Amino acid sequence: MTVTIKDVAKRAGVSPSTVSRVISNHPRISEETSLRVRKVMDEIGYHPNMMAKSLVSRTTSTIAVILPRPADELFQNLFFSEVIRGIVTQSTRSGYDLLMATGTTEREELETVTRLVRGRRVDGILLLYSRANDPVIAMLKEADFPFAIIGRNEDYPDILTIDNDNVQASYDATRHLISQGHERIGFVSGPPNLIVSRDRLAGYTKAVREAHLPVRSDWIVEGEFLQESGYRAMSLLMGLPERPTALVVVDDVVTFGILRGLVELGYSVPKDIALVSFNNIVFSELATPPISSIDIGIYQLGYTASQELIRFIQHEHPSHALRHIIPHRLVVRESSLRRS
Numbered sequence: 001m002t003v004t005i006k007d008v009a010k011r012a013g014v015s016p017s018t019v020s021r022v023i024s025n026h027p028r029i030s031e032e033t034s035l036r037v038r039k040v041m042d043e044i045g046y047h048p049n050m051m052a053k054s055l056v057s058r059t060t061s062t063i064a065v066i067l068p069r070p071a072d073e074l075f076q077n078l079f080f081s082e083v084i085r086g087i088v089t090q091s092t093r094s095g096y097d098l099l100m101a102t103g104t105t106e107r108e109e110l111e112t113v114t115r116l117v118r119g120r121r122v123d124g125i126l127l128l129y130s131r132a133n134d135p136v137i138a139m140l141k142e143a144d145f146p147f148a149i150i151g152r153n154e155d156y157p158d159i160l161t162i163d164n165d166n167v168q169a170s171y172d173a174t175r176h177l178i179s180q181g182h183e184r185i186g187f188v189s190g191p192p193n194l195i196v197s198r199d200r201l202a203g204y205t206k207a208v209r210e211a212h213l214p215v216r217s218d219w220i221v222e223g224e225f226l227q228e229s230g231y232r233a234m235s236l237l238m239g240l241p242e243r244p245t246a247l248v249v250v251d252d253v254v255t256f257g258i259l260r261g262l263v264e265l266g267y268s269v270p271k272d273i274a275l276v277s278f279n280n281i282v283f284s285e286l287a288t289p290p291i292s293s294i295d296i297g298i299y300q301l302g303y304t305a306s307q308e309l310i311r312f313i314q315h316e317h318p319s320h321a322l323r324h325i326i327p328h329r330l331v332v333r334e335s336s337l338r339r340s
Helices: 005-012 016-023 031-044 050-057 071-076 078-093 106-118 135-143 166-179 195-210 227-237 252-265 298-313
Strands: 062-066 097-101 124-127 147-150 160-163 185-188 246-249 274-278 292-295 323-325 329-331
Touching: 005 016, 005 031, 016 031, 062 078, 062 106, 062 298, 078 097, 078 252, 078 298, 097 106, 106 124, 106 135, 124 135, 124 298, 135 147, 147 298, 160 298, 166 185, 166 195, 166 246, 166 274, 166 292, 166 329, 185 195, 185 227, 227 252, 246 252, 252 274
Parallel strands: 062 097, 062 124, 124 147, 147 160, 160 323, 185 246, 246 274, 274 292
Antiparallel strands: 292 329
């Protein structure tokens, strides 16, 4: 005999509507009631028909996570696996599934997101990047569809964002190098169309200028968030007639490439050049030498992004803050300490 929602309600001593709210993870249901109802569901083997529920409620209990391009390079950077871990943990606790998508080109990416929105295949969209002049964000705004971004967007200050204060974080990293006595400080950046690259460059520039030190264009190198970008940066910077003695690097993975390049060129860290990086991924501490890095709370970025988007979808806090800043901290290790 088929077990129904009424059977669950009768045994749990609640109304069928309460059981329905428990299944939907309604915020007004107490934890005690939710646990009691779910225990009964397990005991009598009740499994809600999510497809039928979706047809009735016009919801899917699914979030789409849009991965940055190119996808084949994505998991070379541990930032993304850690931020996704935070998203998965929180969304699972809230009863939401994840759908991951991307595109090989800007057009494909826009077409993918458009299909998801128009087909109502998901309840919300979470972008793991923030680009300037992004047509995906423009489309989501026009469609009035729930979405959030990890980062911030200069064109749309009124959207839901979960970010670090990347200007201040980069300022702190640069000030640390200045405190170690460095006067020739360079910057290895990410793609210039990403807001995070611009913000970290801005923080570096602010700190250097405040200290009345030179900001030289030949000491600033742009690239991707990949080891190869760091490796190529070393070929450029260490070949200059006057090279920097310290670097702020946009990402730990890029720093690994820098370390490899320096070893091949016969330089050592921090004797010949000091390094401070970003993200504080697990391998930063295991590098040779251990890398000083800004811990940006990657897991918390993902967890908070999922949490706030689901609240937005459920209209739990219609007027809640749109901009959420995850604190950062500088973890000082051997790579940036000047040897006497």
